Amino acid sequence: MRLADRLRAALEEGRGFTLPDDDARDPRIVGDIVLAPAAVLVAITDRAEPGLILTERSAALRKHAGQIAFPGGRVDAHDTDEVAGALREAQEEIALPPSQVEVVGTFDRYPTFTGFDIVPVLGVIPPDLPLRAQEDEVADWFEVPLAYALDPANRIRREVEFGGSTRHYYEIFWEERRIWGITAAILANLSRRLGHDRLAA
Template identity: 45%
Template sequence: MRDPIDILQAALARPGAETSDFELNPGFLPPAGRKLRPAGVLVPVSLVGSEPRLILTKRSSALRHHPGQIAFPGGKQEEADADVTATALREAEEEIGLPRGLPKILGHLSEHETGTGFKVTPVLAVLERAFDPVSEPGEVEDVFSVPLAHVLNPENYLIESRQWQGGRRYYFTVPCGPYYIWGATARMLRGLALRAQA
């Protein structure tokens, strides 16, 4: 694998379209007059060790939004946050104990609209030093990592479906070992993979 920073910066330099939870499901229309709430998530790539790895979380099953799902550390933007990058860094510190000064921010990926009413900006960053993750027990059940090469390969993405609200709902997945990465997280990662391969 060539230099991961070069790969990621080249991906950011290419155009990427905004995505949403509705794009594979034209029959499930977003509510009319909806007001999307801004949110920021950190997409942290660790460069420590023999291969670059993407750090992810498994959300607590007690959460109101997306319980038990694989996700990036992040959340809704608060009034005190200067921007969505500040939101992503604050949430990563709160959720997994990542010091705010450690990530090297590379840029933003395409925004993603969730079915729960958030407009999410993924903030791509690299970590050049190790840190000891500390899970926020009320929000995060587990902190883990997967090989960056796996999620940057578009061939590893699948479209799957399940019954939801009286119909069949389709979504992207990118399984990796014991981890089932799906939904908005998989869709945002697929957007990065397509830009990295272009």
């Protein structure tokens, strides 16, 4: 079975389960906030051992400088939907042609404290595309083995005091890189949807 079909079947099977409440959105959110639509592309390379494409944000950015992220951003008014927004952003940030992405589907929206309602778009791409970072936004891009990124054993749950309450976040360390915050939370949710973690029925 093709990788895209395997991922699609696993994602569909995982839709019947419920995420833990404290992993369904940014734990810093208190009450209702206004959210702007956003989308990220979770691009999986079609290899015998699939990889996951991630970016390192430019150190010059005003928000989340230097952090590890998925290609993505705000969904613009001219985007037809979140999928179109994720594909456009990936093309702008790492020169990934939308025609090279086989969209598998979307999974758990992730509302953030910074005011975005992020829709992760799962897609499969050919390996070894000539991707290049758009320097204004992206310092670099890299590929991490998908199995490593989704393995619960590689995900560390941390706690921090924020606004008088204890909040948690996840960290994943890959070589010299720290994957954490929203990116790690989305990976944790994908891991559960694809059956790497147990979910409550």
